[in-house]
Structures are given as structure tokens and as C-alpha cells.
Amino acid sequence: MAVLDRPADAGRSHAIASPPGTGGEATLGHVNPGLRTERLLMKGNEAIAEAAIAAGCDAYFGYPITPQAELLEWMARRMPEEGRVFVQAESELAAINMALGAGAAGARVLVSSSSPGISLMAETMSYMAGSRVPCVLINVMRGGPGLGSIGAAQGDYLQATKGHGHGDYHVPVLAPSSIGEAIELVSDAFVLAERYRTPVMILADGILGQAMEPVEPEFPKLPKPAADWTIEGADGREPRVVRSLHIQPADLEAHNNVLQATYRELVAREPRWAGELLDDAEVVVVGYGTAARVARTAVERAREEGIRAGLFRPVTLWPFPVGGLRAAAAGARAVLTVEMSAGQLVEDVRLALEGTVPVYLHGRTGGMVPSPDAVVEAIRRVCVGVPPLRGVEELR
Amino acid sequence: MAVLDRPADAGRSHAIASPPGTGGEATLGHVNPGLRTERLLMKGNEAIAEAAIAAGCDAYFGYPITPQAELLEWMARRMPEEGRVFVQAESELAAINMALGAGAAGARVLVSSSSPGISLMAETMSYMAGSRVPCVLINVMRGGPGLGSIGAAQGDYLQATKGHGHGDYHVPVLAPSSIGEAIELVSDAFVLAERYRTPVMILADGILGQAMEPVEPEFPKLPKPAADWTIEGADGREPRVVRSLHIQPADLEAHNNVLQATYRELVAREPRWAGELLDDAEVVVVGYGTAARVARTAVERAREEGIRAGLFRPVTLWPFPVGGLRAAAAGARAVLTVEMSAGQLVEDVRLALEGTVPVYLHGRTGGMVPSPDAVVEAIRRVCVGVPPLRGVEELR
Amino acid sequence: MTMSTPLVDAPLRRAPGELPAFQPVVVADERCKGCGLCVDACPPGVLVLDERFVNAMGHHVARLVDADACTSCAKCARVCPDAVLTIYARPKEA
Amino acid sequence: MTMSTPLVDAPLRRAPGELPAFQPVVVADERCKGCGLCVDACPPGVLVLDERFVNAMGHHVARLVDADACTSCAKCARVCPDAVLTIYARPKEA
Amino acid sequence: MERSTIIAGFGGQGILFAGKVLAEAALLEGREVLWIPSYGPEMRGGTASCTVIISDRIIGSPVVDRADHAVVLNPPSMAKYAPAVAAGGLLVVNTTLIEAEPGRDDIEVLEVPCTSVARGAGDDTLVSVVALGALVGRRRFVEPESVHRAFERLLGAKRPEIIAADTAAFDAGYEAGLEPAIA
Amino acid sequence: MERSTIIAGFGGQGILFAGKVLAEAALLEGREVLWIPSYGPEMRGGTASCTVIISDRIIGSPVVDRADHAVVLNPPSMAKYAPAVAAGGLLVVNTTLIEAEPGRDDIEVLEVPCTSVARGAGDDTLVSVVALGALVGRRRFVEPESVHRAFERLLGAKRPEIIAADTAAFDAGYEAGLEPAIA
Amino acid sequence: MTAPSIGRLIYERPALLSSKPTSYCPGCGHGIVHRILAEVLGELDLGSRTILVGSVGCSVFAYDYLRLDSVESPHGRAAAVATGVKRYRPDRVVFTYQGDGDLAAIGTAEIVHAAARGERFTTIFVNNGIYGMTGGQMAPTTLPGQKTTSSPWGRDTSVSGYPLPVTEMLSLLPGVAYAARGSVAEPGLIGKTKAAIKRAFEVQLEGNGFSIVEVLSTCPVGWGMTPTAAMERLATEVTAAYPLGTYVDRAKGIAPSMPVPGSLVRSLSEGF
Amino acid sequence: MTAPSIGRLIYERPALLSSKPTSYCPGCGHGIVHRILAEVLGELDLGSRTILVGSVGCSVFAYDYLRLDSVESPHGRAAAVATGVKRYRPDRVVFTYQGDGDLAAIGTAEIVHAAARGERFTTIFVNNGIYGMTGGQMAPTTLPGQKTTSSPWGRDTSVSGYPLPVTEMLSLLPGVAYAARGSVAEPGLIGKTKAAIKRAFEVQLEGNGFSIVEVLSTCPVGWGMTPTAAMERLATEVTAAYPLGTYVDRAKGIAPSMPVPGSLVRSLSEGF
């Protein structure tokens, strides 16, 4: 019945980047990876924007920031062409609040920004989670902290998956590692947002946003499910209220229990990952997004050297594919996370494995991207129990 | 040499809430827990404010929000009396940016707010971490997510310790569980902020902010160390710049390496915790702040029943006292975290123990506080390997 | 604008027994917060706060003490923050 | 305001050999971005962009083509976004 | 020995003040104290309350799941806090406003017509001070002298007439609290 | 087979366009492509560059630590990217602006005076198209016809004269690239 | 609720007010503004297609009192939230209800830009010169010299600056189709304020831009006054600082002229 | 750098400019404003006690070009950061340097409130009507009809609203001691703008409130024009939309009058 109905933690090979949905309330378009005619070269930012339009995005709100600006610019032209809502807000804070309003009114909403702008949205993301307003938010990450650099980075992993706003909430986080996958995940993100009434984040990075790759011109389309909670005027029925305020703690706790039940369902049903060469892997390399692509090349090179490396690539960063990783790492001598950050994903890897396999980190920061050869060297080392040379030391 | 010089993970008994510093660059005032004359009853919010003044806070910036408003109000009166800077900003965003400016100019700065207002500070906290501007930020937490409730809560643990702003940075987080301890931790927070050139957070909650407890009238005083990086006008020297921008990724990575080295030093030197009845504990109860006080009562009641329970109370939430907890839990049958959240602290507990001891959670949310008897019941259950009845299920 | 006298122990100008046949002002007692704004706004000054009565919220409620002098001008209703008052025009025959 | 002609291949009005003894305008070649604003601002029109020269940043730089006609008004310097130009008054004796 | 007291009533009844007086009295006796108020907009138009925990040792939980005493001054407080009293605990009920019965027989109930006692002592607004007096009179977990000194500390030298009024109200309540012990 | 190419030069030299043409040509051949530009303010007044990876399989790393080809059109690019070429790889050098030597003998160096070749082909601004032609001429990892079709796809029907100019520049570069194989 | 004797109904509680008692303190102006809104929307028969965009302040519970579909906004962001609602639902009537802390402090950017963009919603801006909900701190609108919990010696303009003339500032923006300032100080003004609010909604229906009514209101508790004394202060001191009236009604040709500068040279401290 | 022949020095690169070449595009107005600032601070001999509060926009690297102690601000927050600096260091000269995206969009609340509080720093507001750094998107100050990368058909006022008259709005605030709008369109105006900036710093030294100079500037790249064509557009179209001159110089008695409302009743759509 559900788009994302399948055994929890079911994985897919890396080659097919994202599991297409399997019908149900919202049918996902199908992308045929064999089809090679009439593909288009598209920039990641533009493909994401167009994917949202194809998925029936009703309203886009944004604010310029590198390396995400082309997404906003694409929407500035295409949304009015489609007769849909485009507003360049006065700030990211305003943009995300416009999204809250439009989402509460029933719109399928997209918002995009990059790291500093995402930070400004923390309060409202918490409100949207609390008020259960669906929305898809794209973070095309750049180097931090602060103004940092505009290079591609993955320094916002913990923000997206753990912290960001205040209070007990979670946001599903999807991490594409190719432009084709980004197109599918945009559509899947809307499905998740509406099914679970939650904001959803897509974590991309500057390379994914700026690069061009061939994409199929047919983007997934989504029907719009009916909603019985949106505000539209109380015409012949009791008024509806979209809110996160529950001034009595007991009421708020009851509300939180509903949220937590939703999160448990997400954890049970929606973890996604992709794997490659895992069956006999003595070193499992874990990475997402752009870092996973580097890792993939490194795994291939390591195999050429005779090291049995495999790749585990979480597609949902939250819920984290714990079961998948545990199974993948069960027979491994070492797990190596490859990150464009100082050690963030590695926390979830350690939480998932709970000491059963040694976990190492190879991380670059600030817009630097690990090189395949450096990852190969790290694989060589962790394979014999030596911590990687390059890479930020673990903090604990 | 350092105030906080002592073996990493050194703990203190619960009775003396916070380890006073032991001299060095910044001498901490001493509070004599035996002295019982002339104590004052003070509200937590006001005691924190006055402690900051005693510690030499030069400037305070804030914005009203329940349950933190009295802190701002106290400062509105006392800072001008002391001839120091008080500004009620137009928003939390403005307040934290004023702090960035004053901090960069060399001021010892305090900012306070509560959960939603803290979320608004995410971007600038990342900037301050990146620009290495010291500042102490108080979060008097309330129920979330969103507008939530104004009840006391601990739902911002993961935000404070992992997420919040973008990019690879950490912020030391101190968690007092009494007003007396809050007074000392305010002073310690300034020491940490200046020694490591970092913003520091104090995580309190609505009960700690609103309650009154007796406090010693002598608050710790701090000398102000000289700084060679503050902006004050380039008079006869090269100009100084306080910034987080390093447009070349390689430069930003080099800068990040400095930050990461700082964090490693913090992790090695500054974890703090307090423990009670741990030596023979079969159940180690872990909690901080107000929840730790409930846990303490529960531990006592459990002991009365013959269950050997003990209390482990992290005082630094980041860096988390991993070593201390590992040692404390080494002989235990179960670890139970008690939280005013849906399961946040429990992640760090699991990361610290890595599967060596079963970890359970008893959490209340939205402004609800666990009751001692409910915690006793949870202790009874986890002692025999049964998950606690009440409390939010773990998410993974 | 004259100051009202809230919580004053003003007696009804007419004894309770002899209530007039027509009541131009109906007070929803349970909603009144005894703020006295209506008392202050009434041109003929025929409203008082009833010190002898406290509603469930703990407030002394507004009372019309002289129905005959009331002009049904509704000024009281238009200042009332709690929409406590309903106003009727004096019937022709009354 | 007239439009400047940037990147124009205008020759120096005087052959390079016969440079005047006094140069009222000194161009810091390595800083010039060839924007042409000075060319546009010069009242007697004695500045051009030197098409024969590209500096390390890849720009054709400004050149004074007629020192004698320059009035040292410094208008060029005051529009220059890159503070490229130094201006001297013609010495009494020159 | 640890004793926990909940005081609750209408916002205007001086609830938080009564709790502060109790806390200050305990402080003067050199004991540990924790005073926790209700706060924020929840207090507007609703019920105010505070919890005072007094102990000879460091105080743990601020949440009282076994209250030794509750003082309830209006009907909603009665409904909310009567069940919170531990078996053997004391419930002080302001009978001026509360008609309901607590419906428990495992606790001691002390009925005090606070308004009239307060009026008798000179100021009929000091209902919670009267109730506090009754509580202390009945259970004497702080000394009445400490409460007298607490008034002085809290109200300061500037307002001797208020100190006198509060002291009188407290003493009247105290007497009312003692009564049945004599009877 | 996977081939990676880095193209770098001044912002105004058409670097990103040349990379797009190469990427489009590969796309037209049904291959996998990844085109990554430099972006943002770093491009202002500095060096622009792009990386094009062409493969018969799914493309992994976008970071090229072993470039098969580098095309450098100005001195800073030479300094930055000559060391990035893998042993046996090809470095195309625009000798119109670059005097320096790469200082490596494990790679093939193809020197092309791009401006004059471009001028010879009719438009002296098309330096990176010339360089692209030389690269393809020497290594032929995409077919020149694919590049011709790429110009049509990218420039569209609206601008036939531009297509003609670009094609001419590419072909001239292509010839310049072939040359030494004949010699 | 039947009258003891039958007479023509002059005034009754408007149907769009719910039966829930409000959480407002006795005599609080918010209740009056709520009542006006219920009356206006009822009279215009807009209740079934109106969306209330709430804000954070004492009126945060307005969704409980007005029988309208509502959405909550984070503190200060109501104008952005309303932009999102109205852009997606241009056929609905949308209004924000905001206090002065909410709109004039933390929400400054959002209201200025919604006005500048000419968003076609209405803002009801209830200015009581204080942060009511959080305990009576100084607001940007607090009058000079006024004591609050965060200006214990009275607002000192040399330190805390001057009251923010929000409506005056917004009235300079061409996107603003209607702007007026009313008051709840007495029945007559309440009537005029109601008329202004009605006009603001009409302007929204006309679709020519942003409309706002600033309503000067009281916070007896925050001001430390009885409700009637607060009304007195409102009618005198407060109104003197914030002139009542219509600032913009573009359809009717009412709009202030833009400030015209003196010449730049006039400011020369030296020649050039 | 010696002259071939010695003559009196009329103009030289000001000492407060560093030797680093700027990252600005050829002909960008930022360079002119930097030069003016270096001149003014040099002439007033303030370099050694001045603190630059930077912002995020193309001028984000200003700390590399002006030889001043500097602090970076998050995008839009310079006015708050400067408040923090100046409050702690009232004896220092503090100024913000902000673009129009930074100040007039995301930073609206911070600039309005710094002005309302009368913070004693100076703001240099470089208005080029576009987001230069991020690739030429529409700013709040973009002119109607102007094409940008986010207004591909030109700014449509019915959708995106009208240019924000920042200086006019701020000039209504009593906390503002000085406000002027200059331009870099030609040498004469550059000279007047320099005088205005000098006056702004003098006003800061006088300590009577906030001072701001809006400088109309160009973004040749974002406007898709040559530098000279951009200057031409600045001198004509842009200046027509944003009148140059002194809006406020309180010490000299210059200040616009506040908008005065029509009566509330005038707006009545019906009687009451």
C-alpha cells in the first residue's frame, strides 16, 4: 500500500541509486536506468527544482545563497510559468515561515538554502515538526562553521539528524549521491512529508548542487492526497488549528507521544540504504552523498589491490539504517566512515554497531573532499587495525 | 596551571555540586558548603545573573522569554548599576549578534534565552565558534517542540551537544542541577570560554530558573586574562580581524584543524561529573540538571528497598564524561537514563558504553518531570532486565 | 472620561424584590471579569460591580442598578472585553 | 556623461620616445582593472585603455595619452575603484 | 527530616508570598530549602501554586509525589492537590471558599475559614498567611519565631505596619491550627 | 573506460562552456558524464575551472586525483593543475599566455598557441574551444562529430553563426592536436 | 440568554466568538479587539473563508476565542506565515493578529517586507506598549520614561532609544494600500477602530495591497494599573504619542508624501 | 612610485587602503566607497581607533582592503554586531559596511532597531540594487522592471512589491542623528558623498545618535553592463528612483516631518 512499503532496512545496489516506490497512495514515476536516449545534462540544483515541480510542488520560498542559488533562480522562472507560487523571501527565516503558512494551508512546499541559511530555520523547523506541517527543505551544504567557505561539505549531518531546533522532534533526512537520485528523493521526500505530516530534509552538498549529470527527462509525478487538517476557512465545519502550543505540559506530552509514535513508525519502516560489494567485505566503508562516490571509487581501487572492501551508503540519514549496517558489518574486520566533516556520521555508525566492530573515520572539512587514493590508504590501514593517517581524530 | 586542571573525568560527589577550580590564571572564588549563616534565598534566574556580574560579566544582551525573563530583568537593573552594558535586543537573533560584537571587542558577555530563542541563535553560534569569540549562553529550557509549553524540560540536549548551528564545531555545555551549582558553573563557563576561545552553553530548565534555593552571598570572582586577538582599533600594530570566513577550502580546513585540536583538548581535560553511591551499584541511573535531582531521590528510595542503585550525573554534557561513566557502569547490570526528554542524553550514554551494559530510558516530555516513584519503578524493572513501563520508547 | 469605582459596595437603587419588567442589559455573569470598564463607559452611570457576588473565576460582576435610566446605548457592551453584555432596546409598550 | 570607449586601440598622441618631462598621472599598472571609468571621467579626454598591454590580472590598463593637456583635476583618481592613480600638479617651472 | 508543602489558590491570594515566608523561615533555621512557583501565563486567571521543600539534608527531587502538607485556598486547588498529599499528611482547607470534601480518610484535614480568621486578625486579604499559620500550628515543622523573623527579612524595615499585619494573621492562623490538639 | 579532464583558465576564457561541450558530446554518445564547475565568488578575478569525467560505467568520485587530461589556459592554472595529471596523461598548454614549463617528463605535453589558432579559425576569443579541439584531436576519447552535435544542442537553432564559429575553432584545434601524430 | 422582557436586540455577543472564556486579564484590550474582529467578520460574512494567522503574545490563544481556521506563527513571523497562506490561497481572507513585541521588535523585517511586497492580507497590530505575556518588559513601543520590568527607572531614550512609529514607517511604502491607527480607549473610538478594521478587510478584498490597522490598547497588569486607569492613560498619554487616524487609503487618495531630502551639499562639513 | 618629474601631490592612494588587490569586478562601486572611507578616516585621523563591522556581500573581504580592526557579521546582522562593539567600546569609532541585500532584506530588523535605539555608530549602506555576490538576484531595492537572475521578466511590482526606501524610513526615527543618500555616479557626486560620510563620522563623534549614509552604487556584472554603462544607469534611472541628499542632520535642524494621518472617520466605510 505504501510507497515505501518494503522490509525495513532493505538495501539497493549502488548502481540504482534510489529505490523507486511501489505504487499505493502516491505513485512514483519510474526511471529506467537502461534507457539511454534523450537524457539531458542537468545541474543538480536545477534538477532538484524541476523534480519538485514535476512532483507537484505548489509553492517555493527561498533566499539566495551559494551554492544553492541556481535552485532559487530556476524556480523564479519555472514556478510562475506553471502558475504556482514563487516568493524570494527577505531572509531564510521569512522563507521557512512562508513555508509554514503555505504548508498549513495545504500546499506542497519546497524550501532550499545552504548551511548558514539552514541554521536560521531552526526555530521554525521545530514549529513545523510540532505543528505537523509537511515541507521539504533542501540543504546544499557548504563549508563551515560560520561563513566558512562555499566549498562542498557535509558538516551539517548532526544538525540535520539530531539537533537544529529545540525540543523532542526528528526530521527524516535523505541524502542523494547523484543527480538522478536527487530527482527521485525529492519526490520521495514529498511522500514522506505528507504521509507522516513532517518536514523532511534533503542533504546535498555544493558538488551535487553545482555538477551536471545526465538525467532522464521524465521526472516522477505525485498525486496529492487529501488532507483533513489543513486550514482553508471553517466553512460548515468546526474551525481547525495548526499549532505546536500546548500550554499544559500534560497536553504537550500527549502531543509529543503522537510525534514519537510517528518517529517509531518511520524508524520501523523507512530506513534506506544502498550497498555494494558487501557480501565478503572485510572493510566496510560507510559514506553518503558525494563522500560515498569517492568511497566507491576507493573501494574499487582497494579491490584491485586485493583488499576486500565494500560500500555501505545510507540513503536515509534519519532514520539511520541501523539494521542494514549491522548486517553489512557483521563479518567485517573494520568499518571506515568517509566524510566531508570532522566526524559526524561516525556517531551514528558507532551507535548502530555498539562496539561490535572497530569504527574508524577519514574526514576532510571546510570544503575539502577526500581523494580516492587517500581513502584507499585509509582502507589499507584500518584493514590491519591502524587508524587512518589523514583524517580528523575522533573526539571520544 | 589551569583552573580545571585535574585528571580527566574526575568526579565529585553529588553533595558538592561542582568542583571548584584550583587556582591558576583565573582563580575561582570558594564556596564553603559548611557555612550556613547569612545564606540568601535566590531565584535561579537571578542567581545566574548575579553570578555573571560577580564573575565580571561586561555586557549582557537578551530578549524576554518565559521561563528566563527574570534573568533579563535582573540584568536590566544590575548592569547599569554596575556601569556595565545591558541591552534588551529586538530579538534573540540580534542579542546573540550583539554578543558576537561585544565578545570580539573583548567583553565578557552573557546571553540568555529559552528554547525557541536559542534555536534562533544557531547561525550566530556557529559564527562565534568559527570566529573563536568567547561568550556564555544560558538556555533555561522549556517544553518543545515549537512553541510547546513553558514547563521545565530537557528537550534541547541534542541541540546543545550535537546540532544547533551548521558546520564542524562543538560548544562546551554545562548542566547545573542546583542554584548553588549554577552560580559556580557560570563562573567556570567564563573560564572555559576565554581559555578555549569558544562560546559555552549552560543548560538549565524552567524549574532551576524559577525555583529559589539558599545560596552563599559570596559569588565567585574572576580576573580577566589579557587577550591578543580582540578588536579595539589598530593603533600602532597590524589590524586584527575576527572572522569565520576562509574562502579557500584548504584555508578553512586548516582553521578547522585548529578548532578540532581545541575540542580534543577540551575532551581530554574538561569532562566533569558527579556521582553518588556508585561503588557497588547494580543499577546506574544517569541524569543531569533537574532530572538528576529526581533521580537522586529515586536512588535513595531504591536503596531503601534494597536495590543497589547509584547516580551518575554528567556536569559537562559536552565534553561528555565518557571515562567516568564507563568506570561507573563497569560493574552494573543496567544503566537507566532519566530525562525530561524523549531520549536524548541516552544517545551519549550508549555511545559511551558501546553495548557493554544494557541502557534503558525513562523520559517524560513537554514540561512533565519524572516523579521519584516512577523512577524507582523503572529502577526495579531494569534491574531485572525489563524495560521501564513509563517512558518514551527508544527510537532505534 | 471619569474613573469607575470598581468593587464598590453600591446597592441596587431599587430593592431586588421590585425588579422592573424590562431588563435592557443582560449580564452573562459567568464571563464577567469585573474590570469595571462598562461601569466607566455608561453615560447615565447605571452600572456597578456587585460586591456581594463572586463568580467562579473569583470576580465581582457587573450589575445594572437602574434599568429605567438605561438608554440602551450599548456603550457598555462595546467596551466590554469579554463580550459579557447583551443589550435590548426598550420595547415601545414598556 | 559621455560613454567611454574601453579597450580601444588608441595610440598615445605622442610617440613613446618623446615622453614629456612631467607626468601628472601615475598609473599603478598592476592594480588597474581596465574598467574605463577614469577614461570616462576625464574632462579633456586624455586617458585611454592601453590595448597593447595586459597586466597579470589580464586587464588592459589606463594610460595618459596627452600629459600636456591634463589639468591634474584628479577626477580620474576620484572615480577609480581601485585607487590606481596618483596625481601631481604641474610644477610651476614645468 | 524532609517536609514538603504545596500551597495553592487564586492568583491574588498571596500564594507565592506565603511559600516564600515558609522558605525564608526554614533558611533562618539553617536548613535546606527549595521553593518552586508556578509561573508564566498559566498563572493568569488560573490557579497559582508553589511547592516548598524543607530538609536537613541536600534536597533531591523538586517534584513532590508524596506531599507532606497541602494548603488549598480555592476549589480548583482542592481538586488538584488533595490527592497529592501522602498518607498521614495534612491538608489545610480554606473553608471560606471551599465547600467540597477531600474524599480521603488517610490524611489529616484541617479546615480553616481563612478569610474570617484573617479579618479577625485585622486584614481579610491575608488568607494564605493565615493558612500558613494554621499549617505551622498543626505540624510545627518550622518554629513560629522563624516565621516572624522571615516576615521581617522579606518585608524589610520600610514597612513595619505590614510586618505587624502579617504577623498577626500568621499568629491567628497558628492558633487556629493548634486548636484541635487542645480540644 | 573512464577519462577525466580538467579545464582551467581566466574567468572570461569560456572554460565552463568548453567543459559543457565535452560533457554533452559524451552524453550524445550514450556515456556517463559528470561535469563539475568551480563556482561562486572564487571565480571573480580568479581562475575558473571545471572537471569533466566521462565513463562507460556509473561514475564514482567527482574528485579527480589522477586526471587523464588537463587543459590549462593561463599561468595560474598551469601551476595548479600540471601536477594533477596522472602519469601518461595529457597536458594541453595554451602557449599564447603560458611561458612556463610543466616540469614533468612522465606526461605528454601538447602546446597550442590557442589565441592565434582561434584567430586563424575566425574568432580569437574561442581559446578554450580550440584547446578542447586539440585535446580531442590528440586523445580522441570522444568523437569529433559528437562535439559538433554538442555545439548544436547547446547553442540551439537560434544562433547558427555561433555554431559555425565554434565548430571552426574546434576543428582548427583538432587539427593542431593531431599534428604530432603525423609528424 | 433570554431577556426578562422582549425588546429589539441592540447588541449581542458576536457569533464568531467562541464560548470559551479568554485567558486575558480583567480589562485587557485584547478582548475588545477580538470582539471587534468577530463583529466585522460576521458583518462582512467572511467567517467561513477567513484564516487567522496567530502570533506569540498574550493573544497566542486567539484560536480558542475566534471561530476561525487558524495557524500559529513563531514569535514575530506572522507576516511571513500569512504571506505563505495568502499566496497559496489568494481567494481566502487572511489576517495576522500581532502584539507590539511580536510585530515591532522581533518581527520587524517580516512586517516591513510583507508591506513592501504589498501582500494582500490584513494585519491587526495591537500595540499596548509592552510585552504583556512575558511579564511586562519594555517593548520598542514603550513610551519614554515608562517603567517596565526591564526599564526599572523608566525608558531612558538615551540608552534604549525612542518608540518605534510602525504605522508611520509602513505608510511610506507603496505596497501598503491601507494603514490606520485606532484605539480602544472609549466606545466612540472603538467604533471608529471597528470601521477602520472593516475598511482594512474591504481593501484586502479589493486586492490592491497590504492593509494594517494599528490598535492602541491597554495592558492593565503590565502597566500596573486598574483597567479604568489604564484606559485613561491610553486616552491621554499614549494617544498623544501615537496619533490616531488614517495614514493610507490608496483607493481614496490618502497617503503621506515621502520625506524629501535637503541637498547633499548642505551637509558638507567642508568643501571639496 | 615616484613621479617622473616632481610636482605637488594632488591625489594619492590613501594610506588606510591595504596593498591587496580587491576581489571586486572591474568598475565595481565598492572600490570607490572603500577609497572614500580610507580617505575620510585618514583625514579625520581615526584609523587607529576605528572598528569595521563587516557584512556578507561582495564586500565581505573589506577587512583585507581597509587597514582597520574588523569583525565579521552574519549576513544582515552587522547593525547588531556593531551595537555590541560600540556599547562595550563607546570610545571607539565603529561603522558597519553593508550591501542592500544585507541591510535592506535580511538585516531589516537589525538596522531599524539600531537606528531606533540611536546607537552611536555609523552605517555605510552600499545600495547597488542587487545581490552581487550570489549572482545577481533581485534585492528589495531592485527597480521595477529590472531583470535579475531571480526576476527573469523584470521585477513585477504586483508580485514582488516595490523598492524599499530605507533611508526615508529610517529618517523618521528620532534616534537617527544623521542620514543622507549619496552616489558614486561621477566625481562631483563622489566628492559630495565623501563629505556626507565625513559628516556621518563627525556625528558619531558628537555622540547624538545613529548615522547612516546610503551610497547608490553599481554592480556592472549583476546589471549585465559595462562599468561605464552602469555608471550611466546609476546617474539617471537609479538616481531618479532614490533621491540624493541629506535627510537628517539633527544638529543642523534637518529632519523630515512625520506623516500626519487623516482622521480615522475619513476611512469609515459605514457609520457606526
Ligand SMILES: Cc1ncc(C[n+]2csc(CCOP(=O)(O)OP(=O)(O)O)c2C)c(N)n1
Ligand atoms: C522566539 C521567541 N522569543 C521570545 C518569546 C517569548 N515571548 C512570548 S510573547 C512575547 C512578547 C509579547 O509581547 P507582545 O507581542 O507585545 O504581546 P502582548 O502580550 O503584549 O499582547 C515574547 C517575547 C517566544 N515565545 N519566542
Ligand SMILES: Cc1ncc(C[n+]2csc(CCOP(=O)(O)OP(=O)(O)O)c2C)c(N)n1
Ligand atoms: C544567512 C545567509 N544567507 C544568505 C547568504 C548568501 N549571501 C551572501 S552575500 C548575499 C547578498 C549580497 O547582496 P548585497 O548585500 O546587496 O551585497 P552586494 O554583493 O550586492 O554588494 C547573500 C544573500 C549568506 N551568506 N548567509
Ligand code: SF4
Ligand atoms: S446600554 Fe448604555 S445606558 Fe444602558 S447600561 Fe449600557 S452604557 Fe449604560
Ligand code: SF4
Ligand atoms: S461586563 Fe464586561 S466590562 Fe463590565 S465589568 Fe464585566 S467584564 Fe468588565
Ligand code: SF4
Ligand atoms: S587628472 Fe583630470 S585631466 Fe588629468 S587625466 Fe585625470 S581626469 Fe584627466
Ligand code: SF4
Ligand atoms: S585606472 Fe582605475 S578607473 Fe581607470 S581603468 Fe584602471 S581601474 Fe578603472
Ligand code: SF4
Ligand atoms: S498581561 Fe496585559 S496584554 Fe496580557 S492579558 Fe494581561 S492585561 Fe492583557
Ligand code: SF4
Ligand atoms: S558582483 Fe557586482 S557588486 Fe560584486 S564585485 Fe562584481 S560588480 Fe561589484
Ligand SMILES: [Mg+2]
Ligand atoms: Mg504588547
Ligand SMILES: [Mg+2]
Ligand atoms: Mg547589493
